[in-house]
Amino acid sequence: MAAPHRFNPDFTQSVINAMGPNTPPRTREIMTALINHLHDFTREVELTVDEWMAGVHFINSIGQTTTPTRNEGHRISDVLGLESLVDEIAHKHVNEAGEEPTSSSILGPFWSPNAPFRENGASIIQSPHQGEVTLMHGTITDLDTKKPIAGAVIDIWQASSNGKYDFQDPDNQSPNNLRGKFRCNEEGKYWFYCLKPTAYSLPTDGAAGALFKALDRHPMRPAHIHLMMTAEGYKPVTTQIYPRDDPYVSNDTVFAVKDDLLIDFTPRNGDSKAKLDLEYNVILAPRAGKTAPMEAVAHL
Amino acid sequence: MAAPHRFNPDFTQSVINAMGPNTPPRTREIMTALINHLHDFTREVELTVDEWMAGVHFINSIGQTTTPTRNEGHRISDVLGLESLVDEIAHKHVNEAGEEPTSSSILGPFWSPNAPFRENGASIIQSPHQGEVTLMHGTITDLDTKKPIAGAVIDIWQASSNGKYDFQDPDNQSPNNLRGKFRCNEEGKYWFYCLKPTAYSLPTDGAAGALFKALDRHPMRPAHIHLMMTAEGYKPVTTQIYPRDDPYVSNDTVFAVKDDLLIDFTPRNGDSKAKLDLEYNVILAPRAGKTAPMEAVAHL
Numbered sequence: 001m002a003a004p005h006r007f008n009p010d011f012t013q014s015v016i017n018a019m020g021p022n023t024p025p026r027t028r029e030i031m032t033a034l035i036n037h038l039h040d041f042t043r044e045v046e047l048t049v050d051e052w053m054a055g056v057h058f059i060n061s062i063g064q065t066t067t068p069t070r071n072e073g074h075r076i077s078d079v080l081g082l083e084s085l086v087d088e089i090a091h092k093h094v095n096e097a098g099e100e101p102t103s104s105s106i107l108g109p110f111w112s113p114n115a116p117f118r119e120n121g122a123s124i125i126q127s128p129h130q131g132e133v134t135l136m137h138g139t140i141t142d143l144d145t146k147k148p149i150a151g152a153v154i155d156i157w158q159a160s161s162n163g164k165y166d167f168q169d170p171d172n173q174s175p176n177n178l179r180g181k182f183r184c185n186e187e188g189k190y191w192f193y194c195l196k197p198t199a200y201s202l203p204t205d206g207a208a209g210a211l212f213k214a215l216d217r218h219p220m221r222p223a224h225i226h227l228m229m230t231a232e233g234y235k236p237v238t239t240q241i242y243p244r245d246d247p248y249v250s251n252d253t254v255f256a257v258k259d260d261l262l263i264d265f266t267p268r269n270g271d272s273k274a275k276l277d278l279e280y281n282v283i284l285a286p287r288a289g290k291t292a293p294m295e296a297v298a299h300l
Numbered sequence: 301m302a303a304p305h306r307f308n309p310d311f312t313q314s315v316i317n318a319m320g321p322n323t324p325p326r327t328r329e330i331m332t333a334l335i336n337h338l339h340d341f342t343r344e345v346e347l348t349v350d351e352w353m354a355g356v357h358f359i360n361s362i363g364q365t366t367t368p369t370r371n372e373g374h375r376i377s378d379v380l381g382l383e384s385l386v387d388e389i390a391h392k393h394v395n396e397a398g399e400e401p402t403s404s405s406i407l408g409p410f411w412s413p414n415a416p417f418r419e420n421g422a423s424i425i426q427s428p429h430q431g432e433v434t435l436m437h438g439t440i441t442d443l444d445t446k447k448p449i450a451g452a453v454i455d456i457w458q459a460s461s462n463g464k465y466d467f468q469d470p471d472n473q474s475p476n477n478l479r480g481k482f483r484c485n486e487e488g489k490y491w492f493y494c495l496k497p498t499a500y501s502l503p504t505d506g507a508a509g510a511l512f513k514a515l516d517r518h519p520m521r522p523a524h525i526h527l528m529m530t531a532e533g534y535k536p537v538t539t540q541i542y543p544r545d546d547p548y549v550s551n552d553t554v555f556a557v558k559d560d561l562l563i564d565f566t567p568r569n570g571d572s573k574a575k576l577d578l579e580y581n582v583i584l585a586p587r588a589g590k591t592a593p594m595e596a597v598a599h600l
Contacts, residue, residue, distance in 0.1 A: 007388055010349040015381035015555055020516025027514055033345050035380060037337040042385050045333050052377070052386040073360040077352070080335060081315035085342050086352040151519075156510055187309020216320025243477055255315055 012039040023125075058207065060277030069167045071109040072146060075208045078106060079217075080255035093235065093285045099144045101285040105240040105256045108226060110165045110287055115155055115179035122271070124156060124180040127173040131161035133167035134276040137191035140184050140229060143285045148188020152231035152284065155181045156194060158224075163200025196265055196276055197223035199248050212253075222248035224258060227282075234284040241280060312339040319571075344589065365506030369467045371409040375508045378554035379405060379517075385396035387556075393535065393585045401443045401585040405540040405556045408526060410465045415455055415479035423493035423573070424456060424480040427473040434576040435568055437491035440484050440529060443585045446543060448488020452531035453583065455481045455496060458524075463500025496565055496576055497523035499548055499575060522548035522557060527582075534584040 016032050025030075042052075065072035079085050083106040091104040118124065125133065140152040157179045159165050166173040182190045201219045202208055212219045224240040242249050242264040268277035316332050323331075342352075365372035377383050383406040391404040418424065427434065440452040457479045459465050465475040482490045501510055501519045512519045524540040542549050544562040568577035 011381065011385060011555070013386070016555070018515070018517050018551070018555075020518075022516040023514070030345050030351065031515060032431070033341050037341040038380060038382060040338040040384055041333050042382060043389065045330050047330070047386055049386055049390050051330065052382065054373075056371065056373040056377055059359065059376070060363040060366045060371065063360040064366065066360045066364065071356065071360065073356040076359070077356055080338060081311065082338060082342060082352065085307070085311060085339055086349055088311070088346055089343065089346050090349050118593060123382050210598070214321040214323070215318070217318050218320075251318070253318070255311070255318075286558075 012036060015039070021280050024237065042054075054173075058210065061207040061210065063297040065208075069211075070203070070206075072190050072207050074109040075202060076211065078108065078256075079202070079208055079211055081255045083107070084255045087238075091235075091237075095143055095285065097144075099143055101235070101283045102229070102237050102238050103239060103258045103260050105258065106254065107228075107238050108240075108254075110159075110167075111155075111157060111226065111238075112176070113165070113177060114176065115157060115181055116176055118180040118182060118192065120182055120185065120191050121193075122180070122182075123160075124178050125193060125195060127160070127166075129161045129195060131195035132276050133274045134194055134265060134278050135191060135271060135274040136194050136225075136278045136280060137189065138279050138281040139188045139230065140190070140282040140284060142186060142234075143283050148184070148186075149231045149234065149284060150184060150186045150188055152184040152188060152190075152229060152234070152282075153181055154184070154190050154282070155179075155228040155230070156192070157226045158194060158197050159194060159200055161198050161238055163198055168203075193274055194225065196278075197225050197243065199223040199246055202253060208281060217253060218251070219253055220248045221254060222246040229282050229284060231284055233287055235287055237282070237284060307343055308325050312336060315339070324443070326496075344504055358510065361507040361510065365508075370503070370506075372507050374409040374512060375502060375513060378408070378556075379502070379508055379511055381555045383407070384555045385537075391535075391537075395443055395585065397444075401535070401583045402529070402537050403539060403558045404537050405558065405561060406554065407528075407538050408540075408554075408556075410459075410467075411457060411526065411528065411538075412467070412476070412479060414476065415457065415481055416476055418482060418492065420482055420489075420491050421493075422480070422482075423479050424458075425493060426477040427466075427591065429461045429495060430567060431495035432576050433574045434494055434565060434578050434579045435491060435494050435571060435574040436494050436525075437489065438581040439488045439581055440531065440582040440584060441488055442492070442534075445582050448484070448486075449531045449534065449584060450484060450486045450488055452484045452488060452490075452529060452534070452582075453481055454484070454490050454582070455479075455528040455530070457493070457526045458494060458497050459500055461495060461498050463498055493574055494525065497525050497544055498544065499523045499546055500505040502553065517553060518551070519553055520548045520551075521554060522546040522552050524556075529582050529584060533587055535587055537582070537584060542594075 016035050063074045087104055087106050140149045166177045182192055184190045196285050199222055204219050222242045223246045224242050226240050228238045230236040241261050241263045249257050264276050265276045268274050311541050316335050362372045387404055387406050394400050440449045466477045482492055484490045499522055522542045523546045524542050526540050528538045530536040541561050541563045549557050565576045565578050568574050
């Protein structure tokens with residue numbers, strides 16, 4: 001509950017009470033909490049008229065920065081840690097043995113529903129780049145049985161060596177460059193060529209840029225590869241993996257790094273297509289699997 | 301402080317700690333409170349990924365509804381009660397005798413800095429309408445001395461009888477229709493012709509419309525006249541006045557009505573220009589006047 005304050009004690013409830021009888025119960029729950037917190041925030045800092053108006057202009061600037069290929073609302077939400085928090089709330093899972101599946105991380109604004117299926121052994125690199133080609137491979141297994149999951153799908157997307165995704169960079173990248181879906185074989189194995197990822201700055205020419213400046217924050221994300229793993233009968237996992245030696249893994253500007261998502265690239269010999277090797281194994285939890293009480297895993 | 305929760309207890313502080321050393325102290329104070337409240341809200345309702353994404357789309361829609369003549373961020377803020385709250389925080393004033401100046405209310409998104417000065421006795425009605433013409437008149441006096449304030453300025457703006465302001469309605473209204481500034485004479489008196497105001501709906505074709513629908517709320521404001529009073533040496537007052545018999549004074553969708561802002565229109569006889577009369581007197585507080593502690597006036 002909020003601390004007592006010196007303003008009209010009935011005002012916030014009057015705003016909440018304006019919700020009509022046909023408001024769905026979950027909407028009512030969410031909006032009651034949101035209105036309470038927004039008003040408590042406003043009273044606690046005694047927000048001035050000028051500060052409030054600056055906030056209004058900032059909110060307007062978010063949608064004005066947004067385009068069909070740029071979701072600035074999503075980005076601002078990430079910069080304030082909200083997507084990572086929602087991800088934590090949604091995806092904590094521990095089985096009865098106390099084991100956890102591969103950690104999830106945020107989706108980010110660059111996933112595409114249109115990425116093509118490619119054959120194992122194919123390359124997602126479709127356009128020129130200055131990166132280091134890597135053979136990424138691994139096995140997707142069941143958290144409880146430890147057995148491989150034949151037919152599991154791994155969807156990968158990543159920025160090119162200039163830090164941009166295909167639809168941010170149509171002059172240099174063809175559609176679906178550095179995107180692809182791969183289906184694991186009978187041994188639960190996948191393998192494909194991709195790039196060692198490059199650290200990049202979030203775009204700073206819009207609302208997020210203004211926020212970084214106001215908060216004296218850098219706009220850098222650590223280098224990362226986005227992954228989304230799905231399999232019939234398993235809880236899907238959306239995540240990101242990060243080179244362990246990237247200087248931004250300890251201060252990611254969207255707060256999405258977890259220790260078990262750090263990866264190591266090693267030299268690859270005897271492959272004319274790739275200089276580097278990356279083994280990355282994935283563990284998925286069965287949908288029917290019991291989820292331990294959150295309290296037990298709060299610090300994992 | 302927030303209730304204990306079952307999620308990573310260090311996460312919110314890590315987002316706050318990302319603010320750099322050059323963040324201005326007031327920005328740090330505001331953003332610390334905002335991040336704490338946003339995260340507490342998210343955890344309290346255990347916001348799902350789909351609900352969070354719906355929020356992101358809603359935030360984007362605010363700026364996408366906004367145009368040079370339409371400030372949807374301001375409107376959403378009003379619909380959530382934030383402008384009224386900021387107004388309360390900014391403008392509570394009581395003198396040593398326990399007396400208060402004219403109450404303030406919200407500015408709203410339709411004030412214009414370009415309203416022309418007009419002579420007392422002139423009309424702000426410049427375009428055709430279907431309203432009732434009113435002679436509005438009164439005296440502006442000093443809260444402490446009770447003396448009239450010569451030269452005080454009253455800036456009035458109002459919607460036409462179709463519920464629209466000039467810049468929402470360029471086909472029917474000339475610029476500065478139903479806007480004007482008037483300077484009080486030596487006796488602190490002003491007088492001009494305006495319309496009896498008409499209740500109207502906020503625009504429902506944008507983000508605010510979606511919010512009204514989600515919350516099962518009506519979009520109506522009670523009929524009102526906007527006023528801004530200024531005088532050298534006095535605290536300015538921005539306010540709105542409402543016909544006492546309007547059905548929406550008890551459920552204004554932007555929560556801006558206060559009891560002392562209710563007004564009564566009376567028949568006006570012997571004036572070929574106006575059917576109605578409205579006397580409205582204003583009290584301004586000297587800038588140097590002491591402001592009583594907020595606690596003393598929380599329920600006024």
